[in-house]
Amino acid sequence: MNIKNHNLLKNFKNKKIIITGNTGFKGSWLSLIFAYCGAKVLGISYGKTTNPSLFHVLKLNNRIKCANIDVKNYTKFKNKVETxxxxxxxxxxxxxxxxxxxxxxxxxxxxxxLGTINLLEILRTTNHKIVTVFITSDKVYRNEEIFRGYKETDILGDYDPYGASKASADLAIQSYTKSFLYKKNNLRIGIARAGNIIGGGDWSEGRLLPDIIKNWSKNKKLIIRNPNSTRPWQHVFEIISGYLILALRLKKQKLLNGQSFNFGPSSKNSIRVIDIVKYLKTKWVNAKFKIKRNKNLKEASLLKLNSNKSKKLLKWKTKLTLTKTLDYTIDWYREYYKNPKKIYQYSLDQLQIYFNLK
Structure with missing residues (x-):
């Protein structure tokens, strides 16, 4: 089945969709899906992209409308949303x-x-019907090394600037929703929490899979800074399907308004960094790595999400094993470096295969 006719994706045809951060890794994949499925997409982003950049590799600037706006600029942000x-x-x-x-x-x-609060304030003052999915992170949870996996009701807030700032954004969403937005029948709000997302086209700094690709593609030795960190590795397609399901369920089910949802992989996908590297080493010719611990950079050793709520209320489920997740990712990069001119069609082919999995 062509993904344009997929039961999930066909609901977005001709819909007007704003993606903030559209030039990022997940934003680019979302842009590709919506543009291909016939949605009217406006991407809002600001600043430099990675080099290479998935957004530019897929020539998405020719497929969607784009606005160079900083979400910290409330006036410009508000005007664009209202227009x-x-x-x-x-x-x-x-x-x-x-x-x-x-x-x-x-x-x-x-x-x-502040960027999140600006959007919340825009929503507080609008009369237009809008479903908004706020993407936060698995790192919003206070680091207590919970083996069962963090639930949506666990305590938020940790010490590192990224996690703490995202937790603050998450709390702001909850505050605005309970104080103002729940009274407005024209709005639906949902929070999606996920992390350690991998897949083709990510060249971000300081992430494991991009670091592997950037080094091994140039026959350089990979440096691992935190080999024993356990992460819930998950393919970007799994997360995006979660975002789309959440958006549609929010539109139809008012009781879900304002709720948070974890999107994490099977417990079998939560393994150590060193184990990921050792597996990929068998898939890449002349791959080398070295462990060099970074004592100054603090990150949680165990980050695992409990996604039972998403599975029960949204009927969301993961489709890919860890091996398939890694193979999808490696295959995409291999195709890109072999024939970058065909990567747009290859990306659509991967999406086609994924969304037709049962």
């Missing part, structure tokens, strides 16, 4: 790299927290 009159908003704009958050904490707090 476009979206049916859906997916708020992904963020400073999302832990290392960069330590280097630029003020920018991180302003973008992640």
């Amino acid at each position: 476009f009159k979206p049916d859906f908003i997916f708020h992904l704009a963020a400073e999302a790299i832990v290392k960069r958050a330590y280097a630029k904490p003020l920018l991180t707090w302003e973008t992640n927290t």
Whole structure:
């Protein structure tokens, strides 16, 4: 089945959709899906992209409308939203790299927290019908090394600038929703929490899979800074399907308004960084790595989400094993470096295969 006719994706045809952070990794995949399925998309982003950039590799600037607006600029942000009159908003704009958050904490707090509050204030004053999915992070939870996995009701807030700023944004969403937005029948609000998302086209700084690709594609040795960290590795398609399901369920079910949802992989996908590297080493010729611990950069050793709520209330489920997740990712990069001119069609082919899985 062509994904344009998929039971989930066909609901967005001709809908007006704003994606903030559209030039990022997840934002680019969302842009591709919506544009291909016939939605009217406006991307709002600001600043530099990675080099290479998935957004530019897929030539998405020719497929959707784009606005160079900083979400910290309330007036410009508000004017663009009011003019476009979206049916859906997916708020992904963020400073999302832990290392960069330590280097630029003020920018991180302003973008992640104030940028979110600006959108909430825009929603508070609008009369247009809008479903908004706020994307936060698994790192919003206070680091207590919970083996069962963090539930939506667990305590938010941790010490690192990225996690703390996203937790603050998350709390702001809850505050605005309970104080103002729940009274407005024209609005539906949902919070999506996920993390350690991998897939083709991510060249972000300080992330494991992009670091592997950037080094091994140039026959360089990979440096691992935190080998024993356990992460819930998950393919970007799994997360995006969660965002889309949440958006449609919010539109139809008022009782879900204002609620938070975790989107995490099977417990079998939660393994150590070193185990991921060792597996990928068997898939790449002349791959080398070295462990060099970073004692100054603090990150939680165990980050695992409990997604029972999403599975029960949204009927969301994961489709890919860890092996398939890694293979999808490696295959995409291999195709890109072999024939970048065909990567747009290859990306659509991957989406086609994924969304037709049962």
